Amino acid sequence: MKKIFILFIFSAILVSCQKEKVDLIVINSNTYLVNEKFENAEAFAVKDGKFIAISTTKEIQENYKSDNVVDAKNQTIVPGLIDAHCHFYGLGLQQQKVDLTGTKSYDEVLDKIVAFQKEKNATFISGRGWDQNDWDVKEFPTKEKLDKLFPTTPIAVRRVDGHALLVNQAAIDLSGITTDTKVTGGEIIIQNGKMTGVLIDAAMDFIKFPETSNKEAIQGLLDAQKIAFSYGLTTVDDAGLDRNTIELIDDLQKSNKLKMRIYAMISGDKQEQIDYYIKKGITKTDRLNVRSFKIYGDGALGSRGAAMRKSYTDRENHFGALIYAPERYREIARQIAASEFQMNTHAIGDSANTWMLKTYKEVLKDTKNRRWRIEHAQIISTKDFQDFDNILPSVQPTHATSDMYWAEARIGKERMKGAYAYKTLLNKYGKIALGTDFPVEQVNPFLTFYSATYRKDLNNFPEDGFQMENSLSRKETLRGMTIWAAFSNFEEQEKGSIEVGKFADFVILNQDIMSVDGGKIPKTNVVSTFLNGEKVYSK
Structure with a gap:
């Protein structure tokens, strides 16, 4: 009997020794692999930051051992979520400024600014988040009340979409602009011969904001990371970064202070920045990918800056505008096409989309797999959908459910047929990349999932969903937030499933x-987020 017991112990030790030691084992899960067959699995093993085995709980436990075993208790697991279009750095900086998101009136905006100033005593007040379309009076505000409350402190607060800016007279005086200032690609709104304090698109560039300190920039990035991890995001596509910010991100990642994976779209608003990065070439690490340029085609629909082929339904003889002269887009596109870089262009209005699609096709000719992206692809003329056969659509589903209350009044019933047409875009290209555009919309990717599939607001409006012919299936939506988003970044071989x-x-x-x-999708919460097999967030 003693010999049998010793033999059993020896066999157990032998079996244990034969098991491969790994860094992490996850068992008893409902895991969606989001692989080609969209299969499920119960368990997996992780070593050196990568998946090394995926199988049943029994097989993983028989073949692997670890000091770190997570029993998922049949909870759902999905690949790390990717936001294919956001403003990660902008979200971080916003945490240091007045937050006007969700304000329901201009008076509430003023109240929040007053409260912010009492706490911060800032020498220059900036912030973001107001949206006149959410107010009872759906008109742009004017600066008179701001001037009375803050006669000497400059104030400049951006509309939620970032394409309009409300400023007071102190900020105007600091910038030196007047009613005679010439603007290309934007507008200084004037009423009765006086500036209202609202500046659209390129006109915003005249306002002189104080420089962001290095300390504020670092804290902003870390704050944004904390928020993003809490929503299950492990990769973010930051749509428009300058060289200094990209280099700061690289430094923080190398020192392991910043762990978030970032697909950095270089801001193409300065020629010297385009020249610098094309000469430098693509930068690729496990956490940072710098291989694309973000170009602005036009403004936003909410501020009537989106470039339209015909005038706005609710504003006669107003068409919005391209940010640059048409030929400038050709120049930029030709330069990028001659490199290995990707071009990603913000295009909201049907005119902007028409011009950018035409420009893309012209410079790319018959080249394949360049994966050039149209960001937003919001309002498309019917005949232009065919041009998405080789141009990748990158859209933000919550824009549809945010705009649905007023979009038709702005562009008319006929143009709405080609608006927020995600299913049509998916069918033309075969893939679609999904994001949020935060902080324009909320960071929460489960609102993206809900808007894409059910196309309703949180009050179950409209009852039958908004333009449901362009809703996406749940599988399509999850792919758009993972593997297709990775594809849009040329990263599908390393992440997304x-x-x-x-x-x-x-x-x-x-x-x-x-x-x-x-109806329960928006109530989804993240239990834990893992990056490289390391737990970076736990509720």
């Missing part, structure tokens, strides 16, 4: 977004 050899980026959720009742 749970497969052997890829980065071990994954998220544990409190409910199954693929099967839960649709």
